[in-house]
Amino acid sequence: MKKALLLFVVVAMLAMTSAVFAADEVWHLGILVHSLDNEFWAQEAKGGELFAESKDDVVAQVLATDGDDNKEMQAMRDFIAQYGDHAIFVTDPASKANTANVVEIAEEAGAKVAILWHHADELEPADWDSFVVHMSPDDFVAGYNTAKHLFDLMDGEGKVVALYGQQGEDSAANRYAGFLAALAEYPKVECLDMQVASWSQDQAMTFTQTWLSTYEDIDAIWAANDTMGLGAIEALKLEGKNGEVLVCGCDGIAAAYEAIEEGDMACTVANNGYLLMGYGASYAYQAAKYGYEPKNPVIKTQAVLVTEDNVDEYKAMFIDGTPEYDYDDLSFCVLSEHPSFAELEAEDAAAAVVTGAVVEAAEEEREWNELIDKINAEIEKGIENGEEGAAEAKELMDFLQGLYEDIVSGEAK
Amino acid sequence: MNLFSKKDAKSMTVAEQFVSKVEQEALSNKIRVYAPMILLVFMTIVFSIYDSHFFSLKNLVNVLGQMAVPLILATGLTFVLLLGRIDLSVEGVMGLVGSAISLLVLNSRNANDWGIWGVILPLLLGTLCGFITGFLHVKLKIASFIITYAISTIVSGVAVLLYNSRPATVKAQWIIDASQTYFLKIPLITWIAIIFYLICAVILNYTAFGRAVYAIGDNEAAAAASGINVQKVVIEVFVLSGFAASLAGLVALIRLKLGQVSLGENQMFPCITALVVGGTSLNGGKGGMLQTMVGILIYMELLNFLTIIGVSADYKNAIQGVIIIIAVALTITRGRKVIAK
Incomplete structure (x- = not known):
């Protein structure tokens, strides 16, 4: 009886192990994000997890960095200590500078990494074995498209104010550059003021209130993200001007979709964290498993302008459900791809x-x-x-x- | 001048030195109390002359509305600072209470509609956080800045778990109405803040509890020796601060409608700045509710004015930093060591 029991236990354990290692190799995906207290970061993490669920031989773990460089590096080292070269990473890095550390740590261990959003100057994917791909939505295009949509709704004429994101951040700077580019195309649109609201709803509301008491005829408020746009809308609501003064956002959080449905927000851009981190993970996985090396490792991803015309569709896909992607079709996420940052910058300069x-x-x-x-x-x-x-x-x-x-x-x- | 009498210190008797120090202290007290008020009046006049938008009714109403959250937080923090402690948990508690309320009243995320209880229970929860903070601080003898920081991270984490990374928008009509209600042209949320402030001012100035707070802040050992239950008072102060943070969370939610942790983000340090600018000392024992109000008004007026005249954010940060240094330099209790010798 005892023997039978022992045998049973051994068989059961074997079965369990073989279930986990059904494919002879298991890849451990470390999803490095700031934290889950922000809707967009949570969306990203979910995207990484969705990718892992779609593969039998990938196990994912979310590692929160709290935007702290050291925490991110420590998390990577711990993960590598556990899984060696079967660790793969996809990261929305803690900072621009830290991307260099991320790549070095991965390179040392022979682990593959896909980096989103930020990148340190002169850090080129092509120069590193481990740095598979850099992916990011095009912030410039996002800022440009939201601004252009506002100006078109204004019939190309009127007064606008702008809410800038965090100082010293690429995303904030690029979105604002997009706004300025659109502004240059509409000579009859005047920008009255720009204020740095640091992505904060509270600050955006405060600035908007001050604007409303200083300027009498604001037609539109351009905000570099949804949270600030929602702050502006709250200020407008107090004066009964919501819907009358146009407001845009960026990122595509649930509350922004609701505001678009209610007619308070004109548009936002769905940056699609699911797609970004899901496909980032997929690139790292393909590189680790099959030795795949993308020819153009600097990728700008798809991002959609969401307006009242298509809000239902995207709300159903991103908020009420989760999008389903074919993660093997790597080109699906690509808006534009470039061999290196140097080339991309040259293209941008030419443009x-x-x-x-x-x-x-x-x-x-x-x-x-x-x-x-x-x-x-x-x-x-x-x-x-x-x-x-x-x-x-x-x-x-x-x-x-x-x-x-x-x-x-x-x-x- | 008393301020420059240090050089002669050697030639003085001990008694003379003591008298000179006391005089010096009295002068620095006067500066501390009156300088902020003079500054406030001066600022208001100069700003009004510089830009006509500043003193417009609409702008003043705006400033009063924006003042509600800082005033409530600062009122609670006044007690904590008077004790010579600090409470870093207020941002986390604000976020937790705001998030909890947004999920319990009619909202965009779930089917809850608890009405007034959806507000009262989270307020109690936040107050409980204050009690736990104070209790751990006193019983485990952990420095206040460490224990309050720890509590802050815990409650922020819990708040995020509550709404699962997707904040709820408040749909309860009575809360939406509350954000658009005015008495005498002043927003309801500001009235809430002012009433809370006045109640706390009475508590601080006219009760045994208030006197105990000053006594402990001035000299904890002496206060204990004179029969004050220091532990009890300290815990009560943290409970009060926890309640203030909860109330601030409610008011911030009424203002912004989106229940998320960032409701509390970057709220605490501006308040502490305002308190110090008003003349409350970080070392405890010095300051009061009048100074709190003056400090908040100076801070809000300055921020508002810098926005109106379109100063860029870099300068704004720099200006704030300079103001903090000046304020702290003025409130440092010079000569305290000498007297204590």
Whole structure:
């Protein structure tokens, strides 16, 4: 009887072990996020877990870093001590500078890592075995798209104020750069003021209240994230101006979707933490298991502008449920991919030159048109007053204008 | 000048030295009490002249609304600072209470609708946190800044677990109405803050408890020797501070409607700054409710004014830092050691 029992125990243990190690190798995914007290970070962590659930040979563990460099490094070392080169990581790093440490620790242990959002200057995935891929939504595009949506709703005319994120953060700076780029395209939109609200709802509300008592005719409030947008909306509600003054957000948290449904918020961008961390994990996994090396390891991921037109769809997908992705199709998450940060920066610089040129040309054309309007007005005045030569001047102007338009449309000979 | 009499100290008798120190102390007390008030009046006048928006009714109402949370927190913290302690748990407790209320009243996350109990129970919970803090501080003799920090992280963690990383939006109409209610053009939440402040002012100035707080802050051993139950008073002060933080959590939630831990973020240090600017000493025993109000008004006016004139955030931080240093330098109890010798 005793023997039978012993045998049973041994068999049971074997069965359990073999269940865990059914595939001959198990990969341990360390999901490094700041904390779970922020909805977006929680979404990211869930994305990593969803990926792990989709694979039989991946076990995931969420490691919270509290945005602390040392905690993040310690968590990685502990994880590596436990699982050796079968540890893989996907991280929303504690800071920009810490990404270099993350890569070095992973490199030492031969573990693969995918890094999201931040990256230290001159840290190129191509230079490191362990640094598989860098993924991030395009903050510039997000800031640009939300701003553009606001300006279009304003019919390209009016006054806007801006709520900036945290000083010294890439995301905040890039989103605001996007806002400025959009602003440059709408010459009749004026930015009255920008304040740094540090992603805080409370501060955003306070600033908005002050603005509402200082400026009388604000048409829109551009906020660099949803929380600040919601703070602005609370301030507007106190004056009954919610829905009347347009507000945008960014990130795509549940409360922002609700605000869009209720008509208080014009738009947000679903940065999609599920996709970001899920696919980041998938890249690291493919690299560890199959030795996959992406040719273009600097990736900008898909992010969707959510407005009242598509809010139902995305709320159902991201808030009420969780999105289902085919994590083997790595290209699905890609908006644009680049061989290195150096190349990406070069592309951005080129784009900035083009944008700058377009803006300058638009400016010149406007000045030119203003001048012509002025001359025409003078001539009209002259005709009214019966001045000598006014009629001839008008004819000449008409001829010149016609000629100019012909040149512009390329029909001049 | 008394302030420059140090050089002659050697040539004085002990009695003379003592008298000189007492005089010096009296002068620095006067500076501490009156300088902030003069500064407040001066600031108000200068700001009003500089920008006409500042003294507009609308802006003053805004400032009064923004003042509610800091005033409540600062009122509770006044007692703690007077004891020479500090309470770092107020941010966490605010977050916990705000989150709990948002989940118990009508909200976007679940089907709860506990009505007024959805507010009262979290307030009691936050007050209980204050009791636990005070109890552990006194019984385990852990320094207040350590134990309150620990409690803060615990309650923030619990709060996040409560709403599971997805904060609830308050849908209860009576809370939404409360945020838009005004008496005499002053927001309801500010009235709550002012009433709480006045009650605490009476407690501090006209009760045995209040006198005990001053006595302990001034000299704990002497207070104990004169028959004050120091442990009991300290615990009671932390209970009061816990209640203040809970009330601040409620008020912040009424203002912002989204129940999350960040309701309390970055609330405490501005309050402590305001207290110190008002003239309450970090070493205990010095300060009072009047100083608290003056400090909060100075702080809120300054922030508001810097925003109105469009000062960038870098300068704002720098200006705040300079103000703290000046304020602390003024409130340091010079000569205390000498007298205690």
